[in-house]
Amino acid sequence: MSGLSRAGAAVRRGAARLVPAGRRDWVEAVWAEAPEVPPGLRRLAWRAGGVRLIAREAGMVRRIGGVLLFAAAVAVAARAAWPGSQASLPAAIGRVDVITMVLLLAGLPLLARWFLGPPDSRPARWVRVGCYAALLALLPAKAAVEQFRYTPPRGGADLLLYGIIASVGRHGGPWAHEIVGLVVVGLYLAAILWMTSRRSRIAPATLAVGSGTGIVLGLAMYTVAPLGLSKEATDPWLPGSDIDPLLLLAWLLLLGGPVAAAVAADRRHTASSSPPPSEGARFRQMMAAGLLTSMTGALFVTTAGFGTTAVMLKTAWLRDWLYHGQHLLYGIQNLSAGLRTLPAIAYGHQLTGAVDTGVFSAICIAFPVLTLMVTGMIAALRVADAEPAPGDPRRGGGGPPGPDPAPDPSGGGRPAGTDEDSGLAARLPGLPGLPGLPGLPGPGPDIEQDRLAGALADAAVEPAGTR
Numbered sequence: 510m511s512g513l514s515r516a517g518a519a520v521r522r523g524a525a526r527l528v529p530a531g532r533r534d535w536v537e538a539v540w541a542e543a544p545e546v547p548p549g550l551r552r553l554a555w556r557a558g559g560v561r562l563i564a565r566e567a568g569m570v571r572r573i574g575g576v577l578l579f580a581a582a583v584a585v586a587a588r589a590a591w592p593g594s595q596a597s598l599p600a601a602i603g604r605v606d607v608i609t610m611v612l613l614l615a616g617l618p619l620l621a622r623w624f625l626g627p628p629d630s631r632p633a634r635w636v637r638v639g640c641y642a643a644l645l646a647l648l649p650a651k652a653a654v655e656q657f658r659y660t661p662p663r664g665g666a667d668l669l670l671y672g673i674i675a676s677v678g679r680h681g682g683p684w685a686h687e688i689v690g691l692v693v694v695g696l697y698l699a700a701i702l703w704m705t706s707r708r709s710r711i712a713p714a715t716l717a718v719g720s721g722t723g724i725v726l727g728l729a730m731y732t733v734a735p736l737g738l739s740k741e742a743t744d745p746w747l748p749g750s751d752i753d754p755l756l757l758l759a760w761l762l763l764l765g766g767p768v769a770a771a772v773a774a775d776r777r778h779t780a781s782s783s784p785p786p787s788e789g790a791r792f793r794q795m796m797a798a799g800l801l802t803s804m805t806g807a808l809f810v811t812t813a814g815f816g817t818t819a820v821m822l823k824t825a826w827l828r829d830w831l832y833h834g835q836h837l838l839y840g841i842q843n844l845s846a847g848l849r850t851l852p853a854i855a856y857g858h859q860l861t862g863a864v865d866t867g868v869f870s871a872i873c874i875a876f877p878v879l880t881l882m883v884t885g886m887i888a889a890l891r892v893a894d895a896e897p898a899p900g901d902p903r904r905g906g907g908g909p910p911g912p913d914p915a916p917d918p919s920g921g922g923r924p925a926g927t928d929e930d931s932g933l934a935a936r937l938p939g940l941p942g943l944p945g946l947p948g949l950p951g952p953g954p955d956i957e958q959d960r961l962a963g964a965l966a967d968a969a970v971e972p973a974g975t976r
Contacts, residue, residue: 579641586645587611590652599659602687603652609691610648614641617698626707632716633705636801639720640701643812644694650815651690657822658863659683666848667856670841674860686867693873697804704797710790711797714781715774719798722770723805726763730806731813733759736821736831737865763806767799767880768887774798775891788892795891799884803876811869818862825855832858 543559546552587610592603618637628634658675662668704711733755778794779786786794821828841849841857 582641582645583611583614586648589649592652592656597660598683599656602655602659602683606652606655606687606691607648610644610694613691613695613698614644617695617702621699621702621706625703625709628705629707630713630716632713632720633711636701636705636716636720639805640698640808643808644698647812647815650812650819653819653822654815654863654866655683655687657859658866662856666850666853669848670853670857670860674857674864686870690870693870697808697873700800700804704801709797710793712774712778712781712794714777715794715798716801718770718774718777719801720805722766722773722798723802724809726766726802727806727809727813730759730763730810735814735817736862737814737868763803763876764879764883766806767802767884770802771795771799771884771888772891775888791892792888795888796881796884799880799888800877803880807873807876811873814869815866818866821862822859828855828858828862831862 543552543555546555587607590603590607590610592600594600628637661671661675703709705716772795774797775791775795779791782790817827817831821831841854
């Protein structure tokens with residue numbers, strides 16, 4: 510076989526894999542019968558019909574449209590995040606960020622489709638689309654914030670503020686923060702691709718509950734703290750320390766939300782399963798719901814926080830609204846009265862917002878870790894405390910106790926309690942060997958044999974009309 514023939518066979522096998530498994534043999538049979546058709550236009554028409562069949566069975570038109578739309582979105586986000594041609598540390602960090610994100614978004618979904626299977630439900634597809642959209646929106650926003658954060662001013666009061674404020678985020682260096690952030694993004698994307706794949710066996714209801722709860726809790730967290738969690742990050746509604754009670758409430762919601770989602774997912778999965786699911790299946794659904802809740806909430810608040818900060822760096826009215834006009838933050842207060850000009854105050858607000866975005870990386874790490882511990886404990890207790898259903902043999906559950914078996918007849922005779930003996934016992938309650946009636950005396954030890962024999966004889970010859 511020539512190289513061109515082998516390449517054609519490989520292309521045909523790859524195209525056949527796009528077809529659902531139930532129809533794949535039929536498509537391969539159509540291709541296999543092509544050599545039986547006379548060469549020329551007839552064979553070409555036969556192969557064209559096979560291509561049309563593959564396109565119709567695999568839904569290639571819809572898939573090609575989705576791939577093209579996704580590629581266009583990635584290209585737009587990468588173009589918006591790509592730094593200029595200047596040779597500087599922020600530009601190098603931005604290029605590495607863009608290249609790595611594009612490789613992750615292009616490579617991991619393809620690998621997940623080949624090794625884990627495609628998403629087989631609408632909630633799974635929507636969760637993936639939401640994850641892609643969040644990461645694509647995060648890419649240019651993160652690039653704009655880091656470009657501002659790692660670019661020192663040329664001099665004056667701004668350089669003094671940069672030395673005071675930006676030193677808060679210098680622990681570990683810019684490259685260490687960048688590497689950690691990219692690793693976290695890769696782990697998030699891999700975890701979501703696994704939970705939404707066919708091989709993971711995560712129920713659609715679990716995906717819907719986990720993602721919905723995560724969006725609600727992430728929105729609550731962003732509403733309370735849109736610019737980070739440091740003491741200098743103020744809120745448009747409650748400035749300064751007045752926001753602390755609501756901030757604590759948001760943390761409690763974000764920690765208790767995964768547990769609530771896990772319990773709700775377990776109830777829905779158990780109610781919709783017949784026969785009842787095993788302990789391992791229930792534990793898997795609960796852990797997936799809790800983890801998806803924390804990851805969705807953390808990804809939502811991170812994307813929204815970076816986006817708000819990126820817009821705030823360029824928009825004066827939003828910056829004045831978020832920081833309450835000329836509110837003096839840390840760093841500006843250390844300057845002399847002559848250096849506290851309006852441009853210096855505005856730069857202090859911008860730099861403070863850019864530095865405070867570093868807390869979002871900690872949120873993305875802390876939330877899943879805490880969720881795995883808390884949800885794992887709750888899931889284990891819930892599964893262990895579940896009572897087996899009546900008659901369930903899996904955990905030793907037995908049905909209700911049945912009636913005791915009837916005693917064997919003694920001496921090889923008739924079983925006690927027949928109809929004939931019952932009628933006789935009603936007239937002779939003291940007859941031995943026959944069941945008596947409640948409240949009637951039983952046989953005494955002083956009954957004589959002749960009295961018993963006479964009673965039996967009288968009962969046998971009694972006229973029918975006297976009964």
